[in-house]
Amino acid sequence: MALKGDALVVEQRGRSLRLDELGSMVVEQPALGGDDRGFRWLIEEDLVDRLERALRFTARVLATIDGTERLTHAAVASALLDAGHSGWKTREEYQRQPSSGTIGMADSRIVVATRPPVRTREELHHDPKSVAEDLVHLLRRAHSPSRR
Numbered sequence: 424m425a426l427k428g429d430a431l432v433v434e435q436r437g438r439s440l441r442l443d444e445l446g447s448m449v450v451e452q453p454a455l456g457g458d459d460r461g462f463r464w465l466i467e468e469d470l471v472d473r474l475e476r477a478l479r480f481t482a483r484v485l486a487t488i489d490g491t492e493r494l495t496h497a498a499v500a501s502a503l504l505d506a507g508h509s510g511w512k513t514r515e516e517y518q519r520q521p522s523s524g525t526i527g528m529a530d531s532r533i534v535v536a537t538r539p540p541v542r543t544r545e546e547l548h549h550d551p552k553s554v555a556e557d558l559v560h561l562l563r564r565a566h567s568p569s570r571r
Contacts, residue, residue: 440484446494448484450477454506464524465506465566468514470559471552474501478551485544495544500536501558503566507531511567535561 424433430443441449452473455463478499485494507529516524537557547554 446489448481450481454503455509463509464517465509465511466514466517467559471555474555474558475552478547478554482548496541497544497547498540499542499554500534501562503533503562505531507533511563529566533562533565535565
């Protein structure tokens with residue numbers, strides 16, 4: 424744990440949390456799944472699970488640092504970094520064919536925001552799975568336009 428500029432940063436291997444004085448949070452975690460011995464895949468259901476956990480975590484942090492709920496809304500975004508050339512599969516597709524598929528041709532940095540971009544704090548607390556699914560849908564469209 425360290426202070427970097429105006430933010431508190433907590434880092435573990437491959438993961439981090441950045442929290443600044445305004446309550447802005449960035450959660451970084453690995454996106455790729457699959458087999459370490461071969462090609463790594465973006466597994467759609469795993470991305471939803473990871474984003475949902477990150478949203479639940481940020482809701483708990485907000486409850487801790489802003490118990491009076493002065494922050495009523497949040498802008499929600501997600502990014503895939505250095506994963507544009509990875510393949511994208513559903514869990515079922517991966518289980519059926521773990522070592523074959525089509526690789527992506529997207530940019531190395533894909534950033535999406537929910538639509539509408541601002542969500543109520545209550546929505547993030549009570550329905551993080553829906554928000555995570557919306558983000559993954561947008562990421563999939565940006566990463567693999569043919570899979571719409």
